[in-house]
Amino acid sequence: MSVLLSATRISKRFGGVQALSDVEFSIRRGEIYGLIGPNGAGKTTLFNVLTSVYAADDGRFEFDGAPLSGLKPHQVAARGIARTFQNIRLFANLTAIENVMIGRHVRTRAGVFGAMLRTRATRAEEAAIEARAAALLDYVGLAARADDLARQLPYGEQRRLEIARALATEPLLLALDEPAAGMNATETSDLRRLIERIRGDGITVLLIEHDMKLVMGLSDRVLVLDYGRRIAEGPPAQVRTDPKVIEAYLGTGATSATRAHAEPAPAGARPGAVPGAAN
């Protein structure tokens, strides 16, 4: 398997906070790559640097054979990286299908004159955009919701709509920022099937997730960040028992106490948290 994305010594500082220091990793084509770490570990910052929302202070990304540095967010999307947001950012007052149709923007070309004259090419493109958007809504199980406003959808469906919108940009890499946050058990297992299906269709997935069962079950490999540093990387089974990871989640001295647990606690546990209470 070839490498799709590689990060070399990525660093980002906000004032006095070193959000990322010398983070390195590489994602292979077709894999699901998990990104975990306690709150404030720098996961979302890494997403934002990757998608050019912030510029990295140092380091470089190489994506699909070419560097990503110096690009604007829309150019990153054009290169083939699509993302969702930790706090859902849909176009709330537009319908579900319009949200997905906007995702087609970067792969279509019609301009104002084509639109005003409604040329044959524009009409054909519009029809294709709409057909593709409808197919993607169906893909994520929202076909029946096409004409509902995004803000009227239940939470779990908003998450899936965001994924459909991201898929509309025809990404090589789909970056999901806590897609399961706030979901109930049924929604989470639906999401799990959806992510597996997306990978099955040949799209590489980068997944930030606090739901350990989900991320450990789905990912081929996992990267663990703590205080902006890479502390471990590898297959879930290996990462799960890594003393440094357990320490990051549960605090110093927890290593021996949690041998029986064998699985880091989820969401937000910081050193000092009670191990059992977190799960």
Added chain:
Amino acid sequence: MNRAARPRSPLAALGVILVAAALLVLPFALAQAGTAWVRITNLAILFALLALGLNIVVGFAGLLDLGYIAFYGVGAYVWAMLASPHFNLHLPFWAILPIGALAACVFGVLLGAPTLKLRGDYLAIVTLGFGEIVRIFLNNLSRPVNITNGPQGIARIDPVRIGEFDFSTTSKIAGLTFSGPIKYYYLLLVFLVVVIVLNMRLQDSRIGRAWEAIREDEIAARAMGIDTTSVKLLAFAMGASFGGIAGGMFASMQSFISPESFVLVESVMVLAMVVLGGMGNIWGVVLGAVLLTFVPEILRYTVEPLQKAAFGRTIVEPEVIRMLLFGLALVLMMLFRPSGILPSSARRREREGRQP
């Protein structure tokens, strides 16, 4: 969805025919009440054109623009300079209109480029300043080289002429007498229909959706691959072009323009039309323009006689009470229908209703 492909109900078709027929006979009915009312109607259509242009910037893309009248001014001055004794140029209208639209478009980009990073209040302040700058330039570009003729304005501007057909004079066609304003009415109506169709197509296009995406969430729009810089500039440019065309028509219709016609209050009026009618909704914006042009005029003709009848004398000047009622109407509107008379989501509800 694809509007063109959507089947129309026979009832809707009948409605369209009735409205079209009413619009065709309207100027003759109005002329019975006085040519002034035809002129007011023409003004309403001009304002509708302006408001539709501003609606692209404010309604579609969500960028607050308080200096919009500047583009109207640019369009008007381009017409005035290219078709009047001022420079002794008399270009035909089909040549001037594109030039005016293009000039306004350039000014739109000039305003858009430095303000790309601004939103909301900050953008409003900069655009307001821009509008004033353009007006002050128009006022002062009479020295050292006389370009705009300063505060005196430009007079004896050519009317629209197509071949021998002059839109400013009265002529008889098929036994009917068409006065100048009535002829302009039909011309403006054609413009209005074209601009409405273009706006509908724009709204329902890839670019229109990109504008809406920016309005809704700029960060998400960028992450979805929308080049917000160029798409915003496009909104400014398109809005300004429509304003420039309206300005050209204004100059030819009035035959005289001066910087006084392009003051801040006019920008505010056009913005009020867009907001009152329903930001982002094409029909709402047209309705807003018609209401805000007609209601003050109707008040002008009714306030004084009513007071005379009630109290025997004029207690409050018509001008005062007009502004009072106008302000009151806006306050009430914003309290009870904050998203305008015809809010733009109606479009979507309509869409939902028609989809199986």
